[in-house]
C-alpha cells in the first residue's frame with residue numbers, strides 16, 4: 067500500500083483519487099466474504115434494510131481491523147491524518163455499498179428483498195443460498211469442489227468451475243461456470259430464470275437489464291391522474307400499499323421503490339397539460355423502480371389511504387416560476403416516506419380488480435423466435451405488440467399484464483403455470499410472422515378424444531371448458547381487425563393454448579402489406595392493438611360473467 071495523505075484529505079471527494087483502487091477492491095472483497103447470508107438471515111428474514119444494516123456494520127468492523135493494522139504498519143504517519151483518511155474511506159465505502167453497488171431485487175408473495183451482485187469473469191453473479199433463503203428453508207455444505215444445497219426437500223449439487231448442475235437429479239445448464247468462493251456458492255445471475263423454477267416449481271419473470279425478479283408476483287400497478295377539481299394536484303393510486311424513498315431536486319420529485327414490485331400499467335411516460343406538473347415517468351434500474359414527477363415548482367408528496375395513494379402537489383407558498391428549473395430550491399433533500407400524512411380522498415379506487423388480461427410476448431431471451439429479417443427477431447416484435455395492447459386496454463380501463471415484460475427466457479411450461487395460477491379473464495399469446503399479411507387469431511385445437519374425464523382435467527385438454535368463449539373472443543377481435551386490415555380466425559396447435567384453463571387466444575401479426583417495416587411501425591402496432599382492445603371491450607361483459 068503506497069498512498070499518502072493528501073493536503074485536502076479533509077473532504078471525502080479528493081480521497082477517491084488518493085486511495086489506491088486495489089485497496090478498495092481488497093477491502094470490499096474482505097467484506098464480501100463476511101457478508102454471507104448468515105449475516106442477514108434469521109433476524110431479518112430477507113428484509114433488505116436489515117441486510118443493509120448488517121452490511122454497513124460489517125463494513126465498519128472491517129475498517130476498524132484495517133485501521134488498527136495500518137496504524138501499526140504506518141506509525142510514522144500522523145495519527146490524525148490517518149483518522150481522516152479512514153473516515154474518508156469509510157464514507158466512500160459505505161456510500162458505495164448503499165448507493166452504487168449493483169443489486170438484484172426479488173419480489174415474491176413471502177418476501178421482497180435485495181441482494182448484492184458480484185462481478186466475476188466479466189459477468190454478474192449472485193449467491194444462490196442468499197437468493198433462496200428468504201423463500202424457504204435452505205442449507206449448503208462444501209465437499210471438496212462440490213457444493214451441495216438443500217432447499218426444503220430438494221437436493222442440488224454444483225461443482226466449482228462447472229456450468230452443469232444437478233437439481234432434483236435433473237441436469238440444469240447454467241449460462242456460465244459455477245463459482246465456489248470461500249464456501250459461498252455463486253451462480254450467474256441470468257441463470258436464475260431457469261434455475262429458480264427447478265427449486266420452487268413455479269415460473270419467474272426476470273427483468274434482466276434492471277435486475278428485478280418476480281416470483282409468482284403480479285406486481286404493484288398504479289394509475290396517475292390529475293385531480294380535475296384542484297389544479298396542480300397529481301393523484302397516484304397504487305394497487306397495494308407502497309413505501310418509496312422520496313428525493314427532490316430542482317424541477318423533479320423522485321420516488322424510488324426498492325422493495326415494492328412496482329410495474330407500469332400504461333405508458334412509461336405520461337404528460338399533463340398543467341402548469342405546475344408536466345409529466346410522470348417510470349423507469350427501472352439496479353433492482354429498483356423509480357417514478358419521476360417533473361414540475362415547474364417545488365413539489366411535495368403526501369400519503370393517504372394506508373399508503374395506497376400518494377398525492378403530489380406544489381409545496382405551500384410555491385408559485386409557478388417563469389424559469390422553472392433555475393428558481394426551484396437549490397438544496398436536494400431526501401426523506402423516507404411514512405404513510406402518515408393528512409388523509410386525501412383518492413379520486414379513483416385502487417385497481418384491485420381480478421379482472422385482468424394477460425398478454426404473453428412469445429419467445430424471448432435466448433429463444434429469439436423467427437428471424438423476421440436480418441436484424442429483426444420475433445421476440446422483440448412480440449414484446450412491442452404486447453406492450454401496445456396492454457396500453458390500449460389500460461386506456462379503456464381494462465387491467466392488463468404483460469407476462470414477459472422484458473427480454474427473458476421463459477419456457478412454455480413456465481408461461482402456462484403462471485397463467486393458470488393467476489387466472490386472468492383472457493390469455494393472449496402474441497406471435498409475429500413475415501410470410502403472410504394481416505393478423506391471424508388462433509384458438510386451441512383439442513383432439514375430440516381428450517375431453518375432460520373424471521375430476522381431473524387432462525393436461526392437453528385444459529382449454530376444453532373455455533374453448534367456446536375463446537372462439538367467441540377470437541371472432542369478435544377479428545371483426546374489429548377486419549375494419550382496417552386482413553384478419554381471420556383459425557384453430558391450430560399453437561402452444562400453450564390447449565394447456566391453459568382460462569379463455570385463451572394467440573395472435574400472429576404479419577405486415578399489413580408486404581413491407582416488413584410495418585411490424586416495427588408505431589402506427590401499425592397501434593392499429594392492431596386498438597382493434598384488439600376495442601374487441602375485448604365488447605367482450606368484457608361476457609368475460610366478466612364467467613368469473
Ligand SMILES: [Zn+2]
Pocket residue numbers: 428429435436444496497498
Ligand atoms: Zn412465434
